[in-house]
Amino acid sequence: MQTFLHGRDLIGDLDFSKEEVETVLDVAFDLKRKRSLNEPHAYLRDKVLAMLFFFSSTRTRGSFEAGIAQLGGHGAFIESKTTQIAHGDTPKEIGEIFGRYFDGIAIRHCDWGVGNKYLNDVAKYSRVPVLNMQCEIYHPFQCLADLMTIWEKKGRDLRKKKIVVSWAYASSYSKPISVPQSLVLQMPRFGCDVVLAHPPEFKLMPEIMDQARAEAKKAGVAFDVVTDMDEAFKDADIVYAKSWGPLVTTTDLDEGKAITDKYSDWITNEKRMKLAKDDAIYMHPLPADRNIEVTDGVIDGLNSVVYDEAENRLHAQKAVMALTMS
Ligand code: CP
Numbered sequence: 107m108q109t110f111l112h113g114r115d116l117i118g119d120l121d122f123s124k125e126e127v128e129t130v131l132d133v134a135f136d137l138k139r140k141r142s143l144n145e146p147h148a149y150l151r152d153k154v155l156a157m158l159f160f161f162s163s164t165r166t167r168g169s170f171e172a173g174i175a176q177l178g179g180h181g182a183f184i185e186s187k188t189t190q191i192a193h194g195d196t197p198k199e200i201g202e203i204f205g206r207y208f209d210g211i212a213i214r215h216c217d218w219g220v221g222n223k224y225l226n227d228v229a230k231y232s233r234v235p236v237l238n239m240q241c242e243i244y245h246p247f248q249c250l251a252d253l254m255t256i257w258e259k260k261g262r263d264l265r266k267k268k269i270v271v272s273w274a275y276a277s278s279y280s281k282p283i284s285v286p287q288s289l290v291l292q293m294p295r296f297g298c299d300v301v302l303a304h305p306p307e308f309k310l311m312p313e314i315m316d317q318a319r320a321e322a323k324k325a326g327v328a329f330d331v332v333t334d335m336d337e338a339f340k341d342a343d344i345v346y347a348k349s350w351g352p353l354v355t356t357t358d359l360d361e362g363k364a365i366t367d368k369y370s371d372w373i374t375n376e377k378r379m380k381l382a383k384d385d386a387i388y389m390h391p392l393p394a395d396r397n398i399e400v401t402d403g404v405i406d407g408l409n410s411v412v413y414d415e416a417e418n419r420l421h422a423q424k425a426v427m428a429l430t431m432s
Contacts, residue, residue, distance in 0.1 A: 111429040134425035148178030153209040201231025214239035249288035251418035272347040273304035280351030294322040303338030339381040
């Protein structure tokens with residue numbers, strides 16, 4: 107499979123053009139079909155992906171590792187604490203050396219204040235594609251799976267469809283802001299009207315908001331920001347509500363918790379879902395804080411697509427690996 111995406115990195119959501127994303131998802135749907143029919147699709151025989159994790163994961167690790175194996179290759183799980191990174195291996199060593207051992211380098215590096223610098227620095231020295239398994243700014247593979255799921259449920263023509271990207275309360279930990287940022291960047295390109303809802307302290311990064319507004323203007327779609335969860339849910343076709351930290355406002359954990367706790371009523375429950383359209387889908391990248399961020403009734407209800415969304419991580423990632431690493 108020799109393609110125009112061969113050798114390309116995927117670090118930011120807009121690294122691939124709209125047409126390239128469409129190609130990725132066409133391949134993802136084909137791979138999903140092939141897997142369901144047990145058709146062979148070993149496009150990456152003898153290829154090896156390095157999967158370097160600086161942060162925990164259930165879905166990302168599982169889906170990348172299963173995906174590369176299903177493509178006939180192998181995934182090498184590398185936990186950063188078991189490397190010599192703490193003893194001096196810089197991004198140059200990782201890019202130069204892993205780039206010579208492996209056929210792709212996937213990295214999860216979500217540290218606050220680093221942005222996507224670590225990934226960019228590795229990519230500068232790597233001769234093979236660098237794939238972003240989530241950084242502080244973007245979660246592009248989650249967003250590809252989200253778009254694939256939306257197409258499955260709502261069709262490919264998303265004009266006049268309203269997606270609500272909403273903050274939700276969670277008590278567990280300050281979750282990264284990469285998922286909402288990826289969504290507001292990517293969804294306007296595919297025709298969705300976007301409503302972003304969050305309390306005043308939970309803003310996204312200003313540069314991401316500027317880019318998202320520019321994408322919405324280019325695509326001719328609406329892009330609104332509100333501070334009321336109920337207002338945001340009204341007549342929505344797609345409800346995507348999840349927690350993220352007040353990290354643009356404060357990096358002090360105690361202050362952050364005090365700010366977050368003011369908004370414990372920002373939960374997705376049955377009453378709120380009734381404000382959306384009857385056939386609205388509920389999405390969440392997981393993990394979710396059940397009955398804090400979202401009620402069991404909603405996440406396990408008929409409108410929830412969270413398990414299809416998690417499954418589509420597998421197919422979307424296999425498509426990108428096949429197109430970039432073959
Ligand atoms: N949605 C997601 O990225 O899940 P993990 O953190 O479990 O990988």
